[in-house]
Amino acid sequence: MANQVMDALVYTNDKCVGCNKCISACPVLYANHAVEENGRNKIIIDGKACISCGACFDACAHGARSYNDDTERFFEDLKKGEKISLLLAPAFLANYPKEYESVLGGLKQLGVNRIISISFGADITTWGYIKYITEHNFTGGISQPCPAVVGYIEKYIPELIPSLVPIHSPMMCGAIYVKKYMKVTDKLAFISPCIAKKNEIDDPNCGGYVSYNVTFNHLMDYVRKNNISGPKVSDEIEYGLGSIYPMPGGLKENVYWFCGEDVFIRQIEGEKHAYEFLEDYKQRVLGKKELPFMVDALNCAKGCIYGTGVEEEKTKTDDILYELQKIKEASKKTGRKHTWSRNLSPKQRLACLNKQFKDLDINDFIRHYSDKSQGLEIDRPSLSELDAIYASMEKDTKEKQTINCSACGYATCKDMAIAIHNGCNHKDNCIQYIKGEVEKDGEIARQMAHDMENKNAEIQAKNEMIEQLVAEVTVDFESLDSSIAEMSIGNNGNAEESTAISTSMSDVVDFCDHLKESLEQIQKLLVKLEENNAEITDVAEETNLLSLNASIEAARAGEAGRGFAIIAENIKKLADYSKDTASDSDLNKEQIQSAIELLLDNAGKLIDIIDGVNVRVTNLAASTEEIAASADMVSNISADLKNKMERLNA
Numbered sequence: 001m002a003n004q005v006m007d008a009l010v011y012t013n014d015k016c017v018g019c020n021k022c023i024s025a026c027p028v029l030y031a032n033h034a035v036e037e038n039g040r041n042k043i044i045i046d047g048k049a050c051i052s053c054g055a056c057f058d059a060c061a062h063g064a065r066s067y068n069d070d071t072e073r074f075f076e077d078l079k080k081g082e083k084i085s086l087l088l089a090p091a092f093l094a095n096y097p098k099e100y101e102s103v104l105g106g107l108k109q110l111g112v113n114r115i116i117s118i119s120f121g122a123d124i125t126t127w128g129y130i131k132y133i134t135e136h137n138f139t140g141g142i143s144q145p146c147p148a149v150v151g152y153i154e155k156y157i158p159e160l161i162p163s164l165v166p167i168h169s170p171m172m173c174g175a176i177y178v179k180k181y182m183k184v185t186d187k188l189a190f191i192s193p194c195i196a197k198k199n200e201i202d203d204p205n206c207g208g209y210v211s212y213n214v215t216f217n218h219l220m221d222y223v224r225k226n227n228i229s230g231p232k233v234s235d236e237i238e239y240g241l242g243s244i245y246p247m248p249g250g251l252k253e254n255v256y257w258f259c260g261e262d263v264f265i266r267q268i269e270g271e272k273h274a275y276e277f278l279e280d281y282k283q284r285v286l287g288k289k290e291l292p293f294m295v296d297a298l299n300c301a302k303g304c305i306y307g308t309g310v311e312e313e314k315t316k317t318d319d320i321l322y323e324l325q326k327i328k329e330a331s332k333k334t335g336r337k338h339t340w341s342r343n344l345s346p347k348q349r350l351a352c353l354n355k356q357f358k359d360l361d362i363n364d365f366i367r368h369y370s371d372k373s374q375g376l377e378i379d380r381p382s383l384s385e386l387d388a389i390y391a392s393m394e395k396d397t398k399e400k401q402t403i404n405c406s407a408c409g410y411a412t413c414k415d416m417a418i419a420i421h422n423g424c425n426h427k428d429n430c431i432q433y434i435k436g437e438v439e440k441d442g443e444i445a446r447q448m449a450h451d452m453e454n455k456n457a458e459i460q461a462k463n464e465m466i467e468q469l470v471a472e473v474t475v476d477f478e479s480l481d482s483s484i485a486e487m488s489i490g491n492n493g494n495a496e497e498s499t500a501i502s503t504s505m506s507d508v509v510d511f512c513d514h515l516k517e518s519l520e521q522i523q524k525l526l527v528k529l530e531e532n533n534a535e536i537t538d539v540a541e542e543t544n545l546l547s548l549n550a551s552i553e554a555a556r557a558g559e560a561g562r563g564f565a566i567i568a569e570n571i572k573k574l575a576d577y578s579k580d581t582a583s584d585s586d587l588n589k590e591q592i593q594s595a596i597e598l599l600l601d602n603a604g605k606l607i608d609i610i611d612g613v614n615v616r617v618t619n620l621a622a623s624t625e626e627i628a629a630s631a632d633m634v635s636n637i638s639a640d641l642k643n644k645m646e647r648l649n650a
Helices: 021-025 055-059 071-079 091-095 100-109 118-136 147-156 158-163 170-181 197-202 216-225 250-259 271-286 312-316 319-331 346-356 383-392 413-421 431-649
Strands: 010-012 032-037 040-045 065-067 084-088 112-117 187-192 212-215 265-269 294-298
Touching: 010 040, 021 032, 021 055, 055 065, 055 271, 071 084, 071 212, 071 216, 084 100, 084 118, 084 170, 091 216, 091 319, 100 112, 100 216, 112 118, 112 170, 118 170, 118 250, 118 346, 147 158, 147 197, 147 271, 158 271, 170 187, 170 197, 187 197, 187 216, 197 212, 212 216, 250 265, 250 294, 250 346, 265 271, 271 294, 383 413
Parallel strands: 084 112, 084 187, 187 212, 265 294
Antiparallel strands: 010 065, 032 040
């Protein structure tokens, strides 16, 4: 696929929305290429294939087509001091009757040298056409003032090149006359209503006579932006009926004026209609069928006065036609000797025309043409290749292959398939293919919707189940709250009881401590008693010894000592009694000591047990407080969950 370049004559700008109208309007089937650019469809131009007919400008409602000419370069060269003279298209006066002279005056002030109307060049073209046709019996020839028509034939119907009248256009005839006969050495700028004139100017067959194509549109835009104006100036050379060449049928009327209306001239205009006619005309020529005297063919339906390089607002009224009609009437002089006099017969006018240009050499105005079709041939897909393209577009039936809706820009589905085969388009630009894809997507979407409905039903059932569970959980939470509240109350009571028990156990521990101390004091007293008993025993033994001694002494005393012996005996008995009593006391003391020791041992064990109980009670109290705190936390969490469940249920 050819790449579009911005310096091509006609190009796509950033306003393109890919609507395909330019494809349908273009007479060249594959000059437009549908591409994707930044995710968007865009129609770009193959500059080599384009004939610059301007059909896409008329078709595009988005202003997405632009063109290049030589306006900027023309003014830059004027500023540099280049010597430039103007060739002025006759349509300029008709388009700008009020601004015409002041604009020309402004251009003169900028350095333009001479200004020559191409109406005079058109008169030379008329002379050349009639002379060549009559002298060479060249009937059926196609006129060539229109460079778009010439370009189409050279590129796409080279079989008709021999049918092109080999005489230059009015612009070229005027340029050749200025250069060869007026000896003007200046560069020539054509003030032009036509974009395609640039192709003619640059064609090697046109000898480089003209250097600039300055279109009305770009010229007037530049003039207004830069306030170019000056003293009124007009063109220099008198001209005749050539001034009406820009009108539809203008050439035909010129020929009728000189040859009479008995000759048949086939008039054809319009971007698509003209090229469809040429395709049919090729068959007529090749079939050697009857041909007209000549074919007057123009690309633009309203002629050059509404050409592709004219400001758009100028094309919306018939004002230009009325202006041109005035020029036409002024050209038909009434003088008997005037070439275009209405008072003369066609034969007399032709004689005057030949006389006027008798000094011209027709060979200076002969035009040659070139076959430019190489590289522009369409690669026709084979049947299998065509079927493969149809398959990729899901056109699997004859009916689908002949929908021919033209939404892609082509007249038939087959043309679209051929365009795809040649890399000029892609299947995503086929609305029927996209429609099919959308329908498939729609079916998927419907299935998804159906599945979603089922899912929604399941979700609804689950939601109802969840609502039920939420209700049940809510009841459970209420029970939990109640249980936690009761547990909290009971736990608080336990904490209070544990604290009271701990206090009471502390009292018991204190009592045990006091008891232990008392027993220890009793034990100490018993030890003291044992000591006293030992002393009593010692005293009793000593007393017994003394009683013994006293008895011995009483025996010695005889009767006198009897009373003392009785006392001694009693003392002995008292000593023995004291000793027995002390022994009994020691025995009781041992029993009491054993009992006290056992009691002290049990009291110690009791204290240990009470200490253990007290520790446990203390731990229980602490745990109870922790349980109480945890119960409060659980209660808070329960309340929070309950609120969330209520919100979920809502």
